[in-house]
Amino acid sequence: MNTCLVRTSVQDGWKLSFHGVALLALFLGLSAVGCAGRDIYPDALSDSKVLVRQWTLASRYWGETSEAGDRGFESSNPILVGPSLVFGSQGKGLISIYPDTQQLRWVLPISGGVVSELTQSQGQIYFGGGDGFLYSVDSETGRVNWRYELRNPYVSRPTVDGGRVFVTSSDDTIWAFDAGTGKWLWHYRRRSGANSTIRGAAMPLADGTDIIAGLSDGFLVVLNREDGQLKWERKLSSGIKFIDVDAPAVLEKDVLYVPSYDGALYALKRKGGEVLWKVDVGGCRSVALDEQRVFLPGSDGTLRAIQKSNGKELWRFDLDSGVPTSIAQTDQYLVFGSSHQYLYALDRTTGQLVWRYHSGYGSGFSTAPLVDAQKKQLYVLSGGGNLLSFSFRTQPKARPRGRVDGYEFEVNP
Numbered sequence: 001m002n003t004c005l006v007r008t009s010v011q012d013g014w015k016l017s018f019h020g021v022a023l024l025a026l027f028l029g030l031s032a033v034g035c036a037g038r039d040i041y042p043d044a045l046s047d048s049k050v051l052v053r054q055w056t057l058a059s060r061y062w063g064e065t066s067e068a069g070d071r072g073f074e075s076s077n078p079i080l081v082g083p084s085l086v087f088g089s090q091g092k093g094l095i096s097i098y099p100d101t102q103q104l105r106w107v108l109p110i111s112g113g114v115v116s117e118l119t120q121s122q123g124q125i126y127f128g129g130g131d132g133f134l135y136s137v138d139s140e141t142g143r144v145n146w147r148y149e150l151r152n153p154y155v156s157r158p159t160v161d162g163g164r165v166f167v168t169s170s171d172d173t174i175w176a177f178d179a180g181t182g183k184w185l186w187h188y189r190r191r192s193g194a195n196s197t198i199r200g201a202a203m204p205l206a207d208g209t210d211i212i213a214g215l216s217d218g219f220l221v222v223l224n225r226e227d228g229q230l231k232w233e234r235k236l237s238s239g240i241k242f243i244d245v246d247a248p249a250v251l252e253k254d255v256l257y258v259p260s261y262d263g264a265l266y267a268l269k270r271k272g273g274e275v276l277w278k279v280d281v282g283g284c285r286s287v288a289l290d291e292q293r294v295f296l297p298g299s300d301g302t303l304r305a306i307q308k309s310n311g312k313e314l315w316r317f318d319l320d321s322g323v324p325t326s327i328a329q330t331d332q333y334l335v336f337g338s339s340h341q342y343l344y345a346l347d348r349t350t351g352q353l354v355w356r357y358h359s360g361y362g363s364g365f366s367t368a369p370l371v372d373a374q375k376k377q378l379y380v381l382s383g384g385g386n387l388l389s390f391s392f393r394t395q396p397k398a399r400p401r402g403r404v405d406g407y408e409f410e411v412n413p
Helices: 018-033
Strands: 002-009 051-058 079-081 084-089 093-098 103-108 119-121 124-128 133-138 144-149 159-161 164-169 173-178 184-189 196-200 205-207 210-214 219-224 230-235 250-252 255-259 265-269 275-279 293-297 302-307 313-318 333-337 342-347 353-358 370-372 377-381 386-392
Touching: 051 353, 079 119, 079 370, 119 159, 124 164, 133 164, 159 205, 173 210, 205 250, 265 293
Parallel strands: none
Antiparallel strands: 002 196, 051 386, 079 084, 084 093, 093 103, 119 124, 124 133, 133 144, 159 164, 164 173, 173 184, 205 210, 210 219, 219 230, 250 255, 255 265, 265 275, 293 302, 302 313, 333 342, 342 353, 370 377, 377 386
């Protein structure tokens, strides 16, 4: 899981309980943004030329009541697996529906619900449960293939690569398992000296013989994928509080892009970790890339476009309130949510706001929207447990004699 809203403190051995963390998350999240939030774009509309809402479904109405109960802000992401849309709920567990008809396919009840993002590979869905287990679940039937007790309910989105599953837990442990059987292969545990940390963990990056992940002590570590031995590390934050590196590292052309929460966005050489440039804006969400730019969801409530070559800021967008999720990209737009109330679409070139959707007071988003390029759909799960569907539109293309061609849509690779 990867949320900027939740901040826990660990001092002199004192730790918050699971319920205490959940309540503190809600309190701090709402306190940070206020009850109603700002409205700095009063003229912004849900322009039907950009996105059109199709339907909204509340996850609490699916399936029988489970042991999970409602535990606050949702942290799962929707994923497409064949004809199904699968997402997690803290109140119900794992849910699979047919998005075209909004019909329930199956529900897997889990005590404590789903508290991480989902990853799917070869028909299996991997995620962390609120009961402290890492799960592998069959996407067709909803049956558990295997589970492993991590004894920590807060884990990153799993990485599946080369028949292995890699995951980081919020106690600064990086784990490796056999993807098919769940057999433990190794773990690397870091004894962090941080007194204060945000709740979350960085999704590991698998690159060749290496596993790369950030930790709450402000370090980025590179491990041997075979045995978990440390190869090298790089300190990315020198702050006093909330120095966590909870955003997954993104690799392109031998350059790693990774932010620390209260520190900066770094561009590092893949081999050795030499700093190429940095921007003094932190974050705990994955950056997005295009040919020339890095898009940074900032922990200061901004989204920024940064020049890849030198770290120069090209444009900045200020959210009404809250902090941004990770980003879904199309050829025209950057689509993302705020932790408080709004979904946004920006022109990817200029950063201009072209669409805004109000999700309801007291709600918000913690994970990126999902784009279905084939069907020109966008799905997103709100923090309140509502699954929303939108369809993309673009300006129609004129044809000879006044005829109008169909809408065009394309997703960035």
